[in-house]
Amino acid sequence: MTVDGTEAGDEAAMIRAGCRTLGILLDPTWHEAIVANVRAIARQADMLLDPPLPDTIDQAPVFAA
């Protein structure tokens, strides 16, 4: 069990499933580094998600008709 309560296996399963969906063939030797990067994104997510954003905010525009 990791510090935040997730099982280390949860991340491995998520990575395998996600890569399967995307058609990315994983080499097992890449796994540790990918986990480290997934966790780095998760740390950014912690900062991004709190406090919650108002419902009324639109995304920054990518497309303009």
Add this chain to the structure above:
Amino acid sequence: MTPWATAMGITAAIQAGQTTAEQVVTDALGRIAARNLALNAFTDVVADRALARARQKPDGPLAGVPFAVKNLFDIAGLPTRAGSLINRTDPPATRDAVLVERLEAAGAILVGGLNMGEYAYDFTGENCHDGPSRNPHDLGRMTGGSSGGSGGAVAGGLVPLALGSDTNGSIRVPASLCGLFGLKPSYGRLTRHGTFPFVASFDHLGPLARCVADLAVSYDAMQGPAAGDPACTGRIDPVCASLDDGVAGLRIAVASGYFQHGASAEALAALHAVAAALGVMREVELPGAARARAAAYVITASEGAALHLERLRTRAADFDPAVRDRLIAGALTPAALVVQAQKFRRMFQAAMQALFETVDVILAPATPCTAPLLGQQAFELAGQSVPVRANMGVFTQPISFVGLPVVAVPVAAGALPIGVQVIAAPWREDIALRVARTLERDGVCVAPQPKG
């Protein structure tokens, strides 16, 4: 001419009949041949093309000036490698990137393509396929990236002018670590047509040089809309005429809080030196800067992965492992998180717009520290050991996140230089350049020559 001649100095000397474009280019090619092995700044040299062009005696505000471009810019006849192994087998570009065309139309002469971090997902300037760019101030240290070769080529006296790209800091970081002036314009100011992308939401292009006038003249030559580039503005706002207008009347403040947290003593000293020279007493907080950086991180990971998805599916083993593993993690980022990041981008933009009602210029460190050693994996930031590759841009990311124009200005910091960001409101590159020019003229910000 001396290797340290500026672009404006070269043009003046040619126009005065003291030298010729052919001699200038011949000398630049000689310096590249002599020093590129040590600096590893250039990946491609287009000597025949450059000399042929020089013999035509091109005219214009950059007449005879040799320049080079990060190798994600299209150069006709070469595959656009973008620092990668994979792109090397692409067909050669049929046309130069539009910014290359515009600089040549202004009389400048392209001499080659420059080393970069693979696919621009990098702050170090190290490339596992082409080798690391080396910092001219200490060959055992990084140039910073991802426009590492751009920083090394100009700081090392190979060429006076180079173009780079900046998604989260890739012009400003090498400008800082190599002791150069670098301009990241407003998002959408300079056309990206004919360049290999990274994150369409954040990609900017711009010049690096050893003096502010060179930035300004090259920037003015490159402005203007481009067919087939909907992200590029139609507005043209020349800056050269106002470059020496000084800073009287400008409201200037130092960014506090996030932008000083974790900065090294050298970074803070440089920031305070610039502030003192400008007589700045005021500090401002950029509300949500840490969150802006987090959002930029998430969008970069996700959009970068989307761009490279097919390459990850078919040639994952051919990537730089450090880039590949970040991209794969990015591909797995939940879409809802990316949407949140884009929503916050709108909020942060509005907050910055409001802040720029009360201030004209904001000063902030460009990098948290001076150039790390080549191969260094981690550095200390706010008491924590963090990866160099992902964190050298902590102070640049929140700014490019909302496309603000920035001039990175060099400050001598003991043995190694370090940069400060001069940040202005959208479309006010003129103000940022005026401040940079004042600092340069007053001797506070000067691009140092490498010792030895």
